[in-house]
Amino acid sequence: MLLLDGRLDELSHQIRDVRAAQWRRLYEQCDWYRGQTPPVEHPAMSITYFGPAAANLSLAYRLTGRRGYLEEAWRWISTCIGYPHWGKAHMPDHDLDAGWLLHGLSLAYSWLDGDLGPERTARLRAKIELQGERLWAYVQQNTGSWWTDAYWQNHNWICWTGLATAGYALGHREWSDAARANLETVLAQLPEDGSDSEGVVYWRYGVPWLAIHADLVQQTEGIDLFKGCDFLRNTTNWRLHQFASGRFEENIDHGDCHDRRSGHSVALYYRLASAYGDGTAQWLANLAAEEHFWREAYASGVRPGVMPECFLELLWYDPEVAPEAPQAVPTTAYFPDLGQLTARTGWDPEATVVSFKAAPGGGHRAWETGERLRRETGWDAASAGHHHPDSGAFVIASHGAFLAVDEGYSNRKRAAHHNLVLVDNQGWADEDRYHVYKDIPYERIPLVRDVLAQGGFAHATSETACMFPAELGVARLDRTLVVTPRGRVVVLDLLEAEQPREWTYVVNADWLPEQLDDQGWLLASGPAQARLTRLAPEAVRTEQRPVAIEANPTSSTPSLKIEKTLQTLRFTTERLARASFLTAYECTSTLDPVPAPAAPLEAVGWAVRVGEGAEAETVLLSPVDRRIEAAGVRADAAAVLLSGDRTAVVAALRVEREGREPWAADAPFTGILP
Numbered sequence: 014m015l016l017l018d019g020r021l022d023e024l025s026h027q028i029r030d031v032r033a034a035q036w037r038r039l040y041e042q043c044d045w046y047r048g049q050t051p052p053v054e055h056p057a058m059s060i061t062y063f064g065p066a067a068a069n070l071s072l073a074y075r076l077t078g079r080r081g082y083l084e085e086a087w088r089w090i091s092t093c094i095g096y097p098h099w100g101k102a103h104m105p106d107h108d109l110d111a112g113w114l115l116h117g118l119s120l121a122y123s124w125l126d127g128d129l130g131p132e133r134t135a136r137l138r139a140k141i142e143l144q145g146e147r148l149w150a151y152v153q154q155n156t157g158s159w160w161t162d163a164y165w166q167n168h169n170w171i172c173w174t175g176l177a178t179a180g181y182a183l184g185h186r187e188w189s190d191a192a193r194a195n196l197e198t199v200l201a202q203l204p205e206d207g208s209d210s211e212g213v214v215y216w217r218y219g220v221p222w223l224a225i226h227a228d229l230v231q232q233t234e235g236i237d238l239f240k241g242c243d244f245l246r247n248t249t250n251w252r253l254h255q256f257a258s259g260r261f262e263e264n265i266d267h268g269d270c271h272d273r274r275s276g277h278s279v280a281l282y283y284r285l286a287s288a289y290g291d292g293t294a295q296w297l298a299n300l301a302a303e304e305h306f307w308r309e310a311y312a313s314g315v316r317p318g319v320m321p322e323c324f325l326e327l328l329w330y331d332p333e334v335a336p337e338a339p340q341a342v343p344t345t346a347y348f349p350d351l352g353q354l355t356a357r358t359g360w361d362p363e364a365t366v367v368s369f370k371a372a373p374g375g376g377h378r379a380w381e382t383g384e385r386l387r388r389e390t391g392w393d394a395a396s397a398g399h400h401h402p403d404s405g406a407f408v409i410a411s412h413g414a415f416l417a418v419d420e421g422y423s424n425r426k427r428a429a430h431h432n433l434v435l436v437d438n439q440g441w442a443d444e445d446r447y448h449v450y451k452d453i454p455y456e457r458i459p460l461v462r463d464v465l466a467q468g469g470f471a472h473a474t475s476e477t478a479c480m481f482p483a484e485l486g487v488a489r490l491d492r493t494l495v496v497t498p499r500g501r502v503v504v505l506d507l508l509e510a511e512q513p514r515e516w517t518y519v520v521n522a523d524w525l526p527e528q529l530d531d532q533g534w535l536l537a538s539g540p541a542q543a544r545l546t547r548l549a550p551e552a553v554r555t556e557q558r559p560v561a562i563e564a565n566p567t568s569s570t571p572s573l574k575i576e577k578t579l580q581t582l583r584f585t586t587e588r589l590a591r592a593s594f595l596t597a598y599e600c601t602s603t604l605d606p607v608p609a610p611a612a613p614l615e616a617v618g619w620a621v622r623v624g625e626g627a628e629a630e631t632v633l634l635s636p637v638d639r640r641i642e643a644a645g646v647r648a649d650a651a652a653v654l655l656s657g658d659r660t661a662v663v664a665a666l667r668v669e670r671e672g673r674e675p676w677a678a679d680a681p682f683t684g685i686l687p
Contacts, residue, residue: 014075014124015181016120017124024076024327025077032327038323039073039327043085046069051092057570059109060099062317062321063114065117067117067120067121068116070089074128075124090121093118099111099114107172111148112148112171112173112174113171119175121137122134122183142183145176145180157391163396165376165378166211167218167219173196176189177196177226181229193230196223196238203242205350206348207246208248209251210350210397211268213264214269214272214276214315216248217275218275220278221284221325224284224329225325227239227242228284228329249282249285249291250346252297253293254346254357255276257410258364258412259357262274263276263413266418267370267406269422271422274312277297279301279326282298283331284325287334295334299336343467344359345469345470349377352371352372352461354461354464354473355369355466355471358498358499358500362412362413365409365410365600369407370407370475371461371473373450373459374400374449375450380458395450398447398451401426402428402431403431403433405434405492406419407432408432411601412540413541414540416541416542416543417521418522419521420577431519434492436510437485442457442480442483463663465684470685472493472496472651474491474636474651475494478491485510485514487510490507493505493506495632498657501630504595504598505593505636507636508589508594509590511590513589514590515589516586516589517584518584518585519581519582520581521581522581524536526545541601542603543601544610545596545597546611557583560578599624616641618633618642618643619635620641627657630656631654633655639651639664646670647667648669651664651665653665668686
């Protein structure tokens with residue numbers, strides 16, 4: 014039996030003690046199925062949920078021998094094998110519905126092991142055979158087209174896993190061998206830093222299928238694909254840094270995110286914990302299962318969601334892995350494939366959290382390898398449909414609330430939906446469509462440089478001029494973002510064009526920003542607030558407007574619509590060939606007084622002091638000229654950051670600070686000075 018050979022007796026015993034919590038999840042889910050009525054006619058929406066229903070009920074029967082679970086499994090199985098096709102609105106038999114159902118029903122076929130009786134078993138096998146042949150034919154006829162070779166896409170991972178499971182269950186080695194070859198290619202192409210360019214929501218939806226398939230290969234063929242995969246080894250760390258607070262519930266929502274709560278997969282955490290002895294993954298699994306499960310189940314926009322994964326939780330839980338809270342994990346991180354810099358003031362619920370990113374569609378690995386495959390084979394392997402025109406954008410959250418926000422999900426993606434700079438009120442070239450990277454020139458590659466992520470200091474500069482329409486003549490659109498150890502955020506935009514242009518600084522919020530004074534605005538949401546201080550330029554045209562966002566997140570359910578309104582604040586310059594914005598954000602609790610405004614300092618370069626007294630911090634920037642003179646500091650550096658008695662530098666060759674010995678290096682140094 015798939016996944017159970019040599020384990021069944023042990024599992025049946027362990028559900029009495031060390032797997033009792035996972036067994037409870039399984040039998041409660043099976044009780045839930047008993048109260049449902051699966052539709053006799055194929056519904057207009059997705060039917061993916063039939064796959065895990067069959068697997069859950071079949072595993073419960075295998076563990077207990079209770080005939081009620083067997084009959085309930087058949088009630089669900091017989092309904093979906095009665096549908097002439099799997100999937101209705103989009104690519105019937107050839108996409109996600111087929112992949113999900115092939116996986117779940119193939120496991121059920123293996124686990125029920127003929128106990129359904131000859132007639133029922135034959136019907137189930139015949140349907141799996143038919144649907145497997147349909148999916149296999151699609152693969153053979155569509156090499157290099159859509160999901161068959163879209164190595165960075167969840168459709169590839171799910172459909173190939175379904176075909177693999179059917180191949181193992183029915184003995185079709187041509188299916189399982191081809192699927193394993195695809196999986197090995199996928200795992201070799203994913204970024205070593207563990208980041209997922211589709212965003213947290215699709216990480217939660219898609220990455221479990223990589224683990225499902227790798228687990229199948231390991232249990233069936235004895236080949237450990239986890240061992241050599243840095244992506245899977247490191248993806249828990251990436252996921253950890255995507256939490257918007259130390260409550261570990263809501264997510265930083267770069268990429269296509271249905272909502273901010275679709276982020277947990279207890280089963281995946283357990284498998285990563287088991288594969289790598291990862292105590293943090295085990296801790297996250299336990300936390301989600303014990304504290305956040307029902308919020309995840311009912312507030313999440315991802316379907317089928319976390320509830321039906323209980324059979325995987327039971328199989329993947331390793332009681333030998335000790336959970337380890339992330340308190341010792343560094344609070345700053347950089348993920349080079351996505352060009353994503355994250356920083357937080359701590360792992361507590363009140364922490365301020367900032368994320369900043371800039372990379373080509375799909376991340377650097379997908380962009381570069383996808384282009385090579387396109388040139389060599391004509392394949393569209395990158396398939397960056399879930400990615401946004403958001404390079405140079407940032408998100409700020411504090412005290413568990415979002416302050417400067419991302420759009421989350423839209424069918425017509427635009428730079429204006431992100432915290433970016435527009436040129437003559439225009440965003441990126443080829444935007445205002447779903448797939449903003451499709452067929453654009455390979456050379457349009459936004460970059461991040463001068464990255465510091467150490468000791469609570471964070472700094473990076475994005476370069477995104479290449480993303481704007483050529484007729485605008487944008488020569489420079491560089492954004493430097495700094496996060497201090499106390500969570501202050503300073504953003505410097507340096508802007509140049511061949512002709513004078515209007516430059517518009519955009520910040521999006523959930524709630525309407527409130528003007529405090531000529532240079533100050535309040536961003537507030539629930540328990541958190543941030544004072545936004547515009548330090549440069551002095552004269553701008555200010556505008557506030559609501560922006561409606563609409564999306565249909567799944568082609569399998571055309572009627573599904575997500576609607577959201579962004580409250581947008583815009584600062585627009587007069588027409589200038591060169592311009593700059595310098596802004597600062599200071600986050601506090603809404604129960605505290607509004608922070609004092611950040612103050613510009615006389616400087617060669619750009620200089621800002623945020624905060625007062627002993628808690629003041631100073632940010633000195635010179636991202637182009639790399640010459641700084643301000644606040645008693647003289648330096649040849651891109652940045653000097655002062656917090657208490659600590660000094661961090663970026664690309665520094667020399668630093669002189671009053672009362673201290675001069676510091677110099679033979680090569681540009683980035684880090685904290687001794």
